[in-house]
Ligand SMILES: Nc1ncnc2c1ncn2[C@@H]1O[C@H](COP(=O)(O)OP(=O)(O)OP(=O)(O)O)[C@@H](O)[C@H]1O
């Protein structure tokens with residue numbers, strides 16, 4: 001595995017491979033890797049001749065009061081994991097490699113990115129869309145892999161690639177979970193042991209939603225309110241986003257009809273925010 005930090009060096013490596021007709025799969029990450037990341041890498045490995053993974057904690061997507069400086073980092077451990085998973089290139093730029101001067105250009109998928117997690121984290125998704133566009137331009141992958149755990153992010157990237165005719169196929173990969181159902185996430189390491197135990201309420205809320213749908217609930221607001229109450233049954237959980245939406249457009253629904261619906265959760269434990277979601281189908285009989 002080559003470990004490369006400069007944009008020009010990575011391009012020099014990839015150009016002859018692309019010219020020789022090799023397909024390239026990209027897995028963008030912020031590092032501190034876990035089994036969720038490795039499932040993206042395994043999928044990329046199975047579908048491409050060349051696999052590149054990026055590790056970059058992107059300052060553009062962190063708000064002023066967020067955890068940019070304390071975000072967990074361990075490049076030595078990450079590179080051993082990626083080498084083991086058969087990755088060809090690890091692109092690990094510094095902030096000045098990626099942004100030699102302040103960015104003037106912003107890619108913003110504005111209405112998809114301004115709602116839900118975007119309302120709690122203003123500017124976050126513009127930071128994500130901008131860095132992902134830059135990574136697409138640097139690597140020019142045939143395929144790029146993103147986790148369904150970050151469902152809103154995945155829909156934004158799909159829409160961005162379509163709107164801007166970016167020549168890449170965006171692939172969503174199912175969420176990998178811990179034994180108690182909690183979605184693997186780099187930020188899980190922030191949880192105290194009490195919070196970690198309590199966090200199992202998040203995936204349980206996905207099951208609870210299906211149970212309520214099977215009982216015949218059809219009003220999205222009623223369902224959201226019952227799920228907030230369910231989550232608040234756990235004293236350490238602070239639900240910030242509990243939303244029933246259209247799975248494709250993320251639009252609000254007035255009624256739950258005979259179509260799958262998306263449940264998006266963004267729940268805080270102390271200062272740690274956890275994401276989860278499921279496309280619910282229990283009401284379809
Ligand atoms: N449990 C998971 N299963 C599958 N993919 C995942 C999982 N967790 C993260 N990913 C995906 O890995 C990619 C990189 O994510 P990132 O490095 O931000 O990790 P993360 O665990 O989501 O971190 P954080 O805790 O900061 O949200 C994203 O496409 C993300 O959706």
Ligand SMILES: CC(C)(CO)[C@@H](O)C(=O)[O-]
Nearest residue numbers: 028029030058128131150
């Ligand atoms: C897609 C991404 C790597 C962009 O920084 C990040 O948002 C993430 O890890 O999900």
Ligand code: BAL
Nearest residue numbers: 030061062124150153
């Ligand atoms: N995977 C989410 C990236 C972030 O929270 O910044």
